[in-house]
Amino acid sequence: MTSTAPRFRVLGPLEVAGEGGPRPVHGERQRTLLAALLAARGATVSADTLVDHLWGDAPPDKPAGALYSQVSRLRRALGDVLADDAELVTGARGYALAVPPDDVDALRFERLVAAARSATGDEAAALYDEALALWRGPAYDGFADLHPASLEGIRLDELRLAAVEERARMLLALGRAESVIPEMEGFVQAHPLREEARAVLMRALYAHGRHTAALQLYQDYRERLAEELGLEPSAALRRLQGEILSHAVEPPATPRPPTRPVEGATGRVAGTLDTLQVRYLRHAGSRIAHATVGDGSPLVVVPAWVTSLDVIASGRDPRSSLLERLAGGTRLTLYDRLGAGLSRSEEVDFSLAASVAELEAVVEHTGPAALLAVSQSGPAAVSLAARRPDLVTRLILVGTFANAHEVFRDARVNQAIVDLARGHWGMGARLLADLYRPGASTDAGRHLARVLRDSADGEVAAGYLEEMYRTDVSGLLPAVTAPALVMHYRGDRVIPYRGAQQLARGLPDARLVPLEGPFHLPDAADLARIVEAITDFLGPPPASGRTAAPRPGRSSR
Incomplete structure (x- = not known):
């Protein structure tokens, strides 16, 4: 166990402790500077970034000198807290606070939790207790x-x-x-x-x-x-x-940190989403994570905005309940788009063309199938259906669109959302979550924000959003020969209902099913109806594993 208390404390209000007790750090800028350096976890923070943190849109006439002055004041305020093994470092590009990990409560907490996860029994419990005792708020x-x-x-x-x-x-x-x-x-x-x-x-x-x-x-x-x-x-x-x-509760297994779906397993799993077995497909120099579950008509799920197979498998994704039900009657294939989920990549092409190419690679791997496109993924599904009618047997389009310029009409709002995702992903994800479930509680907003953050980082989320706002595949709609089922909530605030009307008007063989409510994604109360409509539209699975020929669809506009 660790004997001395951390000198720098951020697990609650910011505090600094010296040998003689608390070391006050006065002034908003001094505290902001210290918090920014501690949040960097020992890395150098550029001078320009620190100036922005301290003065925002009203920087001083000589920002470098003003920042140096603030750093000097912080050094004096910390005094003996900056001992031989702790230093406020001035570098060519900025400043860093070099502190032994155990002298920062947040770093000590992470070390203790990691140790607890590797331990067993009473030792693990004691490590968890020590870690959690560091928190003050x-x-x-x-x-x-x-x-x-x-x-x-x-x-x-x-x-x-x-x-x-x-x-x-x-x-x-x-x-x-x-x-x-x-x-x-x-x-x-x-x-x-x-x-x-x-x-x-x-x-x-x-x-x-x-x-x-x-x-x-x-x-x-x-x-x-x-x-x-x-x-x-x-x-x-x-x-x-x-x-x-049934009074048959299995004894709890020895706890371990949360895990992702099993990687690299062979064969298809007939079961529920939490039994997903992830495999990887090589595409454009990267790996696409994909998984197939269930038996029945082949159905490929096109990823929406930012999603993750492990989040879907855990049941936390807003689409999880729909996909869980569909897995009971279809051969459901899911994958993570490049940059998101288990398909993380350093280099990501956010273009629609790249998304269509990813989808094409997955469907070529699975064989001809129907496509389920929810939210942002509609244009990619439409594009592949127009380009490769041999691969796409049917289209199921839920809460999506064809022409972003007609659906998202306020360019300033669009850019504000992109900027929010890119610059303030932690806070922005919570605000964006409210669009998915209007009037949701703080806890619900926190849940949805966690789903988004766990699925991709802010840069990836912003990149795909930017592409969505400039997408227009309306010119491809007449070339789509596959029957289409279009479903959309009339009160959708994320992608307005006119997106469904675009699709229903432009696709040669489409059936439009309006849903009532202010939601963007399928609501639990509507799941039975939605799943019934989808399974009826798909029809029975093809015999002998071959894809059935498309049957005529019904049109309702």
Whole structure:
């Protein structure tokens, strides 16, 4: 265990401790400078960046001198806190705060959590306890307007919540259900949409003989999830409910940090999304992560904006419930577009042409199939259907569009959203989440923002958004021979309903199914209807594994 307390503390309000006790750092600019340097985790922060953090749109006449003055004042304020092993470094390009990792509470916390994840039994529990005891409040509390600190705070806060859940799983595996229950009851009440925490509490209640309470916890979650996110509980939580009902709950496994779907496995998995087995396809010098699940008519899901196979498999993605149901009756293939999810890449071409080429590579790999395009992915699906009618048997277009210039009419708003994603992804993701579920609670917004952040970084998200706002495939619509099913919520605020009307007017063989509500993605209350319409449209699976010939579609405009 670590004996001395960290000298620099950001897991709560910013504090500095010297040998004689707290070391006050006065003044907004002094505190902002220190927070920016600590958030950089020892890396050099350029002088221009620090000037922007300290003075914003009103820099001083001589910014380099003014910044140097602030740095000098901070050195004097820190005094003996900057000992031989801690230094405020002045470099050619900027400044860095070089501090031993254990002297920053955030870095010590991460070290302890990593050690706990590698340990077992009482040792692991003690490491988790020591790590969590470092927290005094939200990370970088009071620095919401300082971009690097706010992003680092969001990351650290998420790591803390995960550590609380991991610790509870550890105690449960050690047979300490009675100590897990009171702690996790408060945690679940504070974070009602964190499924892992709820699963741990359900197991603890069951182990303590409170079977009815465990089942009520599931029912409460099911109702809240449907109301706030339009989702259903994941397959894993549904299985746990079934085990409790049949009094056949498996003992909890030794907890480990959250894992991604299995990579590199062979064969197709007939099951639920949480059994996805990820494989990789070489394309344009990069690797595309893809997975196939279920049996039935072949259906390829075109990625929307930023998605991730591991997030979808966990049941957290807004499309997860729809895809889970479809996996029960189709041979569903999903993949991550380059730059996102498990297809991370240093170099990403955000162009529509590149997205179409990725889709083409996946469908060539799977064989001819119907395409399910949700949200931003519609233009790529339309483009491939026009270009390669031999590969696309049907189109299912949900909440999407053909011509961005007609659908997204305010260029200033479009650019503001792009800038928000690129420059303020942590905060921007929460604001964007409100468009998906109008009126959603703070916790629901936090959930959706976490999904977006876990799926891609801000630069990738902004790059794909920029491309979306300049996309126009309306000229290709008459060339599409595949029948199309178009579904769209009339009150959609992300992609207005006129996007569906564009598609229905332009496609030669399209059926338009309006959905009622202010949502962008399929809502839990509408899932049965949506899935029934899709499966009816797809028809029975082809015999002997061959793709069925397209049948005539119905047109409703």
